[in-house]
Amino acid sequence: MKTVQEARQIVGEHASPLGGILQPVATAAGYVLSAPVYSPVSVPGFPQSSMDGYALRVQDRGLVLPVQDELPAGSTRQVQLIAQQAIRVFTGGPVPEGADAIVQKEWVVITNEGIRIQEPERVVAGTHIRMPGADIQAGDMALAEGTLLQAYMVSYLSGLGLTHVEVYSRPKVSLVITGNELVQPGHPLQYGQVYESNSYGLTAALYQAGIEQVQQWRAEDTLAATEQAIAAALKQTDVLLLTGGVSVGEYDYVVQACLNQGVELLFHGVKQRPGKPLFFGKKGRQLVFGLPGNPASVLSCYQQYVLPALHQITGRKTPTPQMAKLAHAYEKKGSLTVFLKGHYDAGVVTVLPAQASFQLSAFAMANCWIELDESVDCFAALQLVPVHLF
């Protein structure tokens, strides 16, 4: 039986990035860069106006300047400004060669002879001109390896003209659901049956973690059926999650079936509640988690062990748990680490009712797991405890 810390460490030692793939920038948000990105261009790539106005030479600012030309945004002509003249320019458009300032149109009076600048001394060299490379120079690193891409970075990368970036691949995940008592939602229950919810909750949680390649199998509570499902799932997966059948009981075949299928046992049993019978193993680079059958145990073990593994595989950092003050004293029994459904708000966390592992109604209110260390039994009000936000 491992402690929670030992179990976390073992999972951490066996989860490693799958490697880089080329991903379209358009759909790269949520991925982590597996290589730095260098800018192929300077931004802007040309002297660019940041105003609608007139380009001129500062030395001519006191003169009436005939308007020689007009360069709207998108104009690709490279125009030379004639001395003592001006060129009409626009926000985002090019600044003609020879000009060293832009005067905004609101500061100008238009006469028959040309434009005249009011308060010409306010026009100085560089006014309203974005110099080439003012945001980034061609060849500069735009984003570092390990960056978790966000939507606004998609703007940034697209603005550099990039269509693809190298990111850590996401794992394929398989679910094997065991339990003869389980019935699919939408069908009537007979006496003794319960609705199967783990595949739905896990698939939704995996989707939130960016993992959309999720396949699933059902297995009857026999060794042969369990082995068969595991064998099929292992053919096409990076991470295998099993639910139920992981205790040491007459109808619990998951551990034996995994071993028979060549899975190396890394641990079985963690000093925690819920989720004590958790099993973890691997076959080659494939990770195998045997999660208990109770939905709350499944969700707790998912967040404590599976999600950090998925983060490591996809190059993400697992956030360190937040510390929160317990709203009230709490006493727990036994030398296990306990994960409680909690409601966190503004630094304070409340233990919710309905903590048994079969009870899900607390999820109507819960937004975190509260971790209570195995070595402590009595927790005082306002004591700081780690919380794992959903």
Place this chain on the structure above:
Amino acid sequence: MKTVQEARQIVGEHASPLGGILQPVATAAGYVLSAPVYSPVSVPGFPQSSMDGYALRVQDRGLVLPVQDELPAGSTRQVQLIAQQAIRVFTGGPVPEGADAIVQKEWVVITNEGIRIQEPERVVAGTHIRMPGADIQAGDMALAEGTLLQAYMVSYLSGLGLTHVEVYSRPKVSLVITGNELVQPGHPLQYGQVYESNSYGLTAALYQAGIEQVQQWRAEDTLAATEQAIAAALKQTDVLLLTGGVSVGEYDYVVQACLNQGVELLFHGVKQRPGKPLFFGKKGRQLVFGLPGNPASVLSCYQQYVLPALHQITGRKTPTPQMAKLAHAYEKKGSLTVFLKGHYDAGVVTVLPAQASFQLSAFAMANCWIELDESVDCFAALQLVPVHLF
């Protein structure tokens, strides 16, 4: 010209939920319930064992009890316990009628005559029995209207046997991208051209907000082309986002084109930087945002105005901005509200370099917008300011 507060309020007054749709529970995470959910069943639906062990009558706990039957999880037989006998039961399986306690198998010695309980006085009425409805009773409210569904709630709802829930519909969003200077990433740039990034960044941001129905149009910088794109987009959208062409310049056709297409102007111009020329209007129930062309302005206006509107439409609450301490003093010019790219960490926020609205390189580091109120020019180090986390 509106203040930021006025602009927010006007947007808020015109954004309202689209109405409820039936969504499969499996893909309902991220949606908001438009009606309360009542449980169609009690959970558990039958007296359920929480242990592998033996069901018995407490009054028989001191006797040697022959094992009458076995009820594995998934057994649908309703069995009557015979007095002075025991029935083998399993975690998650039914408890036979007449039994009022479960003794776990580890506490039992098996003899030829039956089982004998060690320390029988520890077995009391109700031990290891989950009573019907102990988690939720049929007819009880499982989740309230307005609940933002999370992955773990998908487990909870599936466990109630539900396949569909009523949620607020998500809007269809259309983008109209204007700007003759724009070139698609992946193509070479000519002098005076820049890469189009707004459609990519907005689509990624919309996707993160759960909005996958995004269509886009390009419009040349002419009134006719802009009107045409707007007309096409308005035919099939709930929210229309335009980028560029929203200032009052010779090539800025967005506002006029919107008016010509029957869009009612609600405001044009907000006392803010970036994003001063922001336009907001509506046509019937359709909302129209004219965003400036600079990518940073687009992203800032998206977060300040568009995202809250999308939240209201989809029944979500917009999180109140967090307050953070400025890492250093900061001075701003002009009586505008300024949104700065910032990096927030543990209660402290740092203003990043490269704040001009055409500069995106700060997004390599930024994780929030810092809001500096229009009425204040000089901000002291450690002064509290609102931050809008990405």
